[in-house]
Amino acid sequence: MSGAILARGATLPSGERADVLIDGGIIARVGSGVDAAGATVIDADGLLALPGLVDLHTHLREPGYEQSETVLTGTRAAARGGYTAVFPMANTFPVADTAGVVEQVASLGRAAGYATVQPIGAVTVGLAGERLAELGAMASSRAGVRVFSDDGLCVADPLLMRRALEYVKAFGGVIAQHAQDPRLTEGAQMNEGALSGRLGLAGWPAVAEESIIARDVLLAEHVGSRLHVCHVSTAGSVEVIRWAKARGIDVTAEVTPHHLLLTEDRVEGYDARFKVNPPLRRSEDVHALREALADGTIDIVATDHAPHPAEAKESEWAAAANGMVGLESALSIVHETMVATGLLDWAGVARVMSQAPARIGGLAGQGEAIEAGAAPELLLYDPEPRSGFSIDRLSGRSRNTPYLGIDLPGRVVAVVHGGYATVLDGALRPAEEVAEAARHAWNTPEARHG
Incomplete structure (x- = not known):
């Protein structure tokens, strides 16, 4: 072999x-x-x-939640979907907030061999949003962490977010923000709108995402640092990011395959497979996300592959966990929503699913053009x-x-x-x-x- x-x-x-x-x-x-x-x-x-695909937003669950996924099983799923590199998020147990944990995850990836595993480090200790984690130690470790995120939770404290942006600037790192104002989404179950009212589910307003992105791009501009916005889901978020890029702010953004394909209408059957954070939005948002990916306002597609055991999803809607698996289906969905619609050609697919994710994550040896010496x-x-x-x-x-x-x-x-x-x-x-x-x-x- x-x-x-x-x-x-x-x-x-x-x-x-x-x-x-x-x-x-x-x-x-x-x-x-x-x-x-x-x-x-x-x-x-x-x-x-195509160049091997690179996923900047994956949940491999190990250590701590091996009943859902492991580094081995998750990278097997990645390979089956065409991926040669994945960036696993830090919300494990223990949290990937120290050099020891990120090195363990990277080592498990090397041993499995199905894909490069480049860990993402937590921004705050224990994802608690109270004090910065060991950002420098994770960056200088053998894992060489360059992307930091409290994904699953928002770094809601503006001062803490500013300090994180300042800190990672010293070694070329990037903060990947889960943009969700916690106060505006207390108890939220789906996209806020007429449908949420009819279904009797607490609404998740678009402004909860858009307001955090607006704050963070201004913070990134103020300190001259890099910001990456996770799983953009609304038309309003697209406009904020477009404005920031026009202003010269160093911001990048991702969209998930499910936000390119599925709408809030899927929630009508209360099937918790469609419960995700951020929630599925309106058809108008889907259209705006596709156009933004095509014109470069959104830089990449990232799966937010979020495995859960059956009991976490086979329950009533309010009690079910957020998240869906997506590594094996991502390329087909981008094909369906972007290539078949004429919005991207295959060179564009290589850009948004391989080249740009590798560049944003600082991952050498991935996302290179198919040419001699690569x-x-x-x-x-x-x-x-x-x-x-x-x-x-x-x-x-x-x-x-x-x-x-x-x-x-x-x-x-x-x-x-x-x-x-x-x-x-x-x-x-x-x-x-x-x-x-x-x-x-x-x-x-x-x-x-x-």
Whole structure:
């Protein structure tokens, strides 16, 4: 599995057809008539070759919540969806607020081998929003943390948020904010509007998100630091971010696949698979998010993959946990909502799902263009088939997907990470083989010293 891999006749994001040879820990050749004795050959005729996808917002749950997901099971789900790198959020138990915890998570990712695992560190100790966590220690640790977030909770204290932005500026870090005013969303259950009133569910107003984003972009401007806005969900948020970028503020933003596809109407059946934070919004918001992703106001797609055990979702709406799994379905949803609608081409997909997330997260060796000398991170995708999304497409530990039965396009055929295959012919490679290939990759001089 660690030998050369040749994808023959693939279509690059530019639309050009080429053979892609991965050998010696790099993309060795890209062109026509490429050959390599002994290589594993993949017939890529009709397949798109994209840089391995990078998810800047994943929940792997380990340590502490292994009943929902582990680093191994979560990265298997990531590989099945075309991802070669994920950034796991800090809301574990213990919280990833020290160098020791983030190093543990990164080490588990290296051992599993299915994807690069680049931990996100907590902004505040225990996510309590009272004092800053060990930001510098996490940044200088072997994990090399550059993204910090209290995701699941908002850094609501403006002074604490200012101090965090000032602190990470020294080493090129970024604060990824979960924009949710806690007072405006007390008891909130779904998007605030006529539907929430009819269903008898407490409303979650758009201004609760928009007001925090407005405050934070001004703070980022004031201190000259980087801000990243997690899971943008409203048209008003788009306008605030657009204004901030026009002003030259160093802000980036993400949208989730589910906010590109699903609307608040899904809540009518009280099916808790559709309960998520921030909530599903109006069709007008969905349209605004798609347009913002297309024009660059929103920089990336991030899954917010949030696994839960069955009992956390199979309950009455008010008691159910927020969140849905999304790694295996993300590329198909972006295909459906952005490519099939003409809003993005495949080069645009590579930008918002690979190149820009790697750049924002400061992750070298990911998101590179498919060319000779680049890192060996590659995805082969068949855009033609359509099928109803089913449980057998999930490879993680949890099953809380909102897409069951929804007709979606495309199929991930093969994934190469670190120069070895993690997925071939649509199937995950065995864990033992992947772990052995990862050990070999990590024992090269380049890996030890790079």
